[in-house]
Amino acid sequence: MESYDDQQLKDLLKSPATQRKGFEAMVRQYSEQLYWQVRRIVLVHEDADDVLQNALLKAWSSLSTFKGDSKLITWLTRIAINEALDFTRRQKKRQTLSADDTTLGLANKLMADKYFDGDETEAQLQEAIASLPEVQRTVFQMRYYDEMKYSDISEVLGTSEGGLKASYHIAVKKITEFFHRHD
Amino acid sequence: MINEEDFLNSKMGKRNPFTVPEGYFEQLTQQVMDKIPQAVTTEMKPVRKPAKIAVMKRLRPWLYAAACICVGVFIAAIAFNNRSEVATPQPASQQIAVNEPTDYNYYSDSYIDEEADYAMIDNQEIYACLMADMYY
Numbered sequence: 312m313e314s315y316d317d318q319q320l321k322d323l324l325k326s327p328a329t330q331r332k333g334f335e336a337m338v339r340q341y342s343e344q345l346y347w348q349v350r351r352i353v354l355v356h357e358d359a360d361d362v363l364q365n366a367l368l369k370a371w372s373s374l375s376t377f378k379g380d381s382k383l384i385t386w387l388t389r390i391a392i393n394e395a396l397d398f399t400r401r402q403k404k405r406q407t408l409s410a411d412d413t414t415l416g417l418a419n420k421l422m423a424d425k426y427f428d429g430d431e432t433e434a435q436l437q438e439a440i441a442s443l444p445e446v447q448r449t450v451f452q453m454r455y456y457d458e459m460k461y462s463d464i465s466e467v468l469g470t471s472e473g474g475l476k477a478s479y480h481i482a483v484k485k486i487t488e489f490f491h492r493h494d
Numbered sequence: 495m496i497n498e499e500d501f502l503n504s505k506m507g508k509r510n511p512f513t514v515p516e517g518y519f520e521q522l523t524q525q526v527m528d529k530i531p532q533a534v535t536t537e538m539k540p541v542r543k544p545a546k547i548a549v550m551k552r553l554r555p556w557l558y559a560a561a562c563i564c565v566g567v568f569i570a571a572i573a574f575n576n577r578s579e580v581a582t583p584q585p586a587s588q589q590i591a592v593n594e595p596t597d598y599n600y601y602s603d604s605y606i607d608e609e610a611d612y613a614m615i616d617n618q619e620i621y622a623c624l625m626a627d628m629y630y
Binding site for chain 2 (some may be wrong): 483
């Protein structure tokens with residue numbers, strides 16, 4: 312399959328005659344990366360699949376609003392992360408258990424999930440990450456797992472780099488404390 | 495800070511404990527594209543649409559003018575009808591002053607009597623109403 316750079320994709324997306332082809336190429340190139348960013352937030356494969364597809368359809372219908380001043384992957388990541396966070400907020404509202412009960416159940420839920428390959432410590436780690444406030448959690452995952460630059464994270468989340476660094480420091484500290492507690 | 499990050503690296507690394515169904519990414523793009531409506535290509539209706547648009551563009555001012563004339567005729571008809579109703583001679587007992595319809599001095603006694611009979615109110619009720627008006 313042919314692969315395009317950012318500018319080539321933008322050129323394809325600009326013209327109505329090639330827009331669909333360009334969008335298909337963009338999805339093919341970036342969907343896996345987006346999937347894992349979404350999955351780390353929503354945790355369950357079926358939810359990640361729904362959220363990602365909704366995000367990509369939103370991107371399609373928002374093409375006319377994309378000004379081209381940022382990289383396509385940054386724009387797509389912003390849409391996908393927002394969809395994932397909206398999903399988790401709606402999920403929290405629906406849950407009838409208290410917050411503490413929910414996080415205690417999360418590790419067990421992951422251990423029972425056929426698309427989770429980790430051991431109990433990894434499940435508990437995911438529970439610890441999930442218990443972080445939204446911004447800390449998202450920054451931690453994008454910085455630690457995706458190794459994104461603070462400038463790119465800032466573009467995605469619309470937060471200052473200084474604020475992101477502070478959030479990351481706090482997230483790392485809390486997760487370190489989690490390991491100390493479990494050692 | 496760097497020590498804490500190194501500590502995390504040593505404890506959890508970057509291992510991804512999540513998995514996906516086999517072939518998921520291979521079919522994901524097609525699943526997404528199937529949900530996007532197909533665009534209408536220019537080959538489908540090349541000739542008719544421009545001709546239709548050109549005809550409508552030319553006719554539009556005439557259609558607007560015709561609509562305005564119809565509305566004007568309709569309003570004129572209603573106004574004419576209302577005037578002729580007012581101009582039709584009425585029996586003296588039902589004559590109402592045109593200039594000051596709200597000025598009760600212009601209503602004749604016979605008209606008032608007829609209206610009172612129609613409303614089935616007698617003189618005592620009329621007096622009661624008038625007395626009530628004096629105090630409020």
